[in-house]
Amino acid sequence: MLRLHPALTAGIAAAALAACARSGVEQPSAPPEPALAAADQNITVTGQRVEAPVTMAFPDASVAEMAPVQGIVAAPSRTAKYAPLMEQRFAPPPPPQGRDRFTATPENPFRVASEDPVSTFSIDVDTASYAFVRASLAGNVLPQKAAVRTEEMINYFPYDYRAPRSAAEPFSSAISVFPSPWSPGRKLVRIGIKGYAVEQASRPRANLVFLVDTSGSMNAPNRLPLVRQALSMLLDRLHPDDSVGIVTYAGTAGTALEPTSARQKARIRAVIDSLGAGGSTAGAEGIRQAYALAARNFDPKGVNRVILATDGDFNVGITSHDELKGFVERERSKGVFLSVLGFGMGNYNDALMQALAQNGNGAAAYIDTVAEARKTLVDEATSTLFPIAKDVKIQVEFNPARVAEYRLIGYETRLLQRDDFDNDKVDAGEVGSGQSVTALYEIVPVGGPRVIAPRRYGESAPTPSTGGTAGEYGFVKIRYKLPKSDTSRLISTPIDRRSEVARFADAPEDARFAAGVAGFAELLRGGRYTGAMGYEDVLQIVSGARGRDDFGYRAELLQLIRAAQAARSLPS
Structure with a gap:
């Protein structure tokens, strides 16, 4: 003994x-x-x-x-x-669950086409929601409902849409109509957009400032150490003519590296590797200094961008969302954009991250693994950093003679007023080189199973016309600006009934896959409009439309759906 x-x-x-x-x-x-x-x-x-x-x-x-x-x-x-x-x-205490901060937004409801036929929203190519959902399910815990943004789940994946021919008209569109897999009698309208892919050799010079949160809250393996790995990966993708500056912030903010040519990778990497965590979080002062550094090295012909890496826990200085948003809006108008990389769980402030990215003309990504860092900053580096269009808006007008009701699936935080579409002063989303963007509408054709009971007085279905619009479910308009322009351009296309297929199985493979991802996201959010559909049904849809999967993202989705079946809810 x-x-x-x-x-x-x-x-x-x-x-x-x-x-x-x-x-x-x-x-x-x-x-x-x-x-x-x-x-x-x-x-x-x-x-x-x-x-x-x-x-x-x-x-x-x-x-x-x-x-x-x-x-x-x-x-x-x-x-x-x-x-x-x-x-x-002695192991550190496990991170708290359910204390991450998200903006709760109700799902888009169905709308009556004869009363409100026009739907307007800003493009969104963020992917943060998908990665956070994955991180939650990896811990066998269902994510908060507010953490699930359906459009970000859908747009996490690349889609094989036809590419546009030139940068002069940077978008092509793919529209299809097919039966809803969860609601008999309803249909889905898929609007797919593909951005022009800029060749690496011809892309503009990049003036980048890495703004790194080095506060005590970043002292965890999935935070600052992962930040160092992610930024080191991005460094390897830069051209010799690009430049990198580094600003850090904890209790105070300071410049760790003046703008330095990407030729000096060893010097830049040494600064990245030396970053350590400790102290409180003076994030607002860090943002100011990062923008000032980008302005001093501003390239009017290049891409000027601040890349913020943080868990979003700002607790020193200006912490008001409105004040921070106003600041990044003003800097955006000067030509310096902001992208956000989120890290960590337990006190992750997604609400602030989304606000900063949306107002800074940049994307928000959540980095939970080294593989996700590689996807965002290596495999998709050109689309993450180099925009081909800004202030991209979509407006769909539905034909009340063909559509009784409709709802936009997702994009709740990106909705715009009808008159915002033609107003070039209204900010909207940014699309990067080669990116694909997908939006789904669920519609109830005239004569189909209504979701909203008709009014007793004054409502009658319009009579189908026999003119040129008789064969249209609606009309899609896309407005955008080229990166260095302040004047928008317009492209448009009808939602033609001739693009409709009678069976879900006959819909394009990418359209079926997007529908499966949407179904999964809607189930995680509570399944208000998904009828009797369950996770097994989603598995069948996704596995049957998996298609080309070079990086294994779609195979991973199948595992996440299975994980959601067994995951537990967050403790109250």
Whole structure:
């Protein structure tokens, strides 16, 4: 039987209490053993490592028979007693669940086409929601409903839409109509957009400033260490003529690296690798300094962008969303854009991240793994950093003679007023090089199963016309500006009934896949409009439309759907 010397027992207990106090773990109200001897005075605590010389008595065992006791390893000395280096690791407390901050937005309702036929929204190519959902399900926990943004789930995946011919008209569109897989009698309208892909050799020069949160909240393996890996990956994608500056912020903000040519990768990487975490979070001051650094190195012919890497926990200086939004809006008008990379769970402030990215003319991504960093900053670097169009808006007018009701699936935080569409002063989304964007509407054809009961007075279905619009469900308009222009351009196309198929199985493969992703997202949000559809139905749709999957993203989705079936809800 293994016996520990009383001094060792007391030393371990004392060191444990000291380490708990340092890491914020609640200390036990009483030691586990009531009669402990005085603690060994030679115990030292460094971070979460406890080191102590110990004395062990093994009267009935040889050295060869000694076994570790709960991670404690003894090494023999030259004397009858053993004084090895003692190490005990105390795990940090698990991150809190359900305390991440999201903006709760109700799902878009059905609208009556004869009363409100026009739907307007801003393009969204963010993908943060999908990665956060994945991180939640990896912990066997369903995400908060507010964390699920259907359009970001859909647009996480690339789609094989026809590419536009030139940068002069940077979009092509793909429209299809097919039966809804969850509501008999209803139909889905898929609007797909493909952006022009800029060749790497001809892309503009990049003036980038990395703004890195180095506060104490970033001191976790999935935060600052992952930031360092992500930025190092992005550095490898830059051209020699590009430049990189680095600003950090914790209790105060400061410049860690003046704008430096990307030729000097070793120098830049050394600064990235030296970043450490500690202190409070003066995020607003960091943002100011990063924009000032970008302005000093401003390239009127290039891309000027601040890339913020943070968990969004701003608690020093200006913390008002409205004040921060106003600041990045003003800087946007000067030609410096803002992209946001989110890290961590437990106190992740998605609400602020979305507000900053949307008002800074940039995308918001959530980095939960090294693979996601590679996807965002290596595989999709040109689309992440180099826009082909800004202030991109979509407006759909439905034909009341053919459509009784409709709803836009997702895009709740991107809705615009009808008159915003033609107003070039109204900000909207940005589309990067080669990006694809997908939007889905669910419609109830005239004569189909209504969701909204007709009014008693004054409502009657329009009579189908026999003119040129008789074969149209609606009309799609896309308004956009080229990156260096302040004047918008317009392209448009009808939603022709000739693009309709009678069976869901006959719809284009990408359209069916997008419908499956939408169904999954809507189930995670509560399934208000998905009828009797369940996760097994979604699995069948997605697996049947998986198609080309070069990077395995679609295969991963199948695993996430299976994980959602077994995941538990967040504790109340």
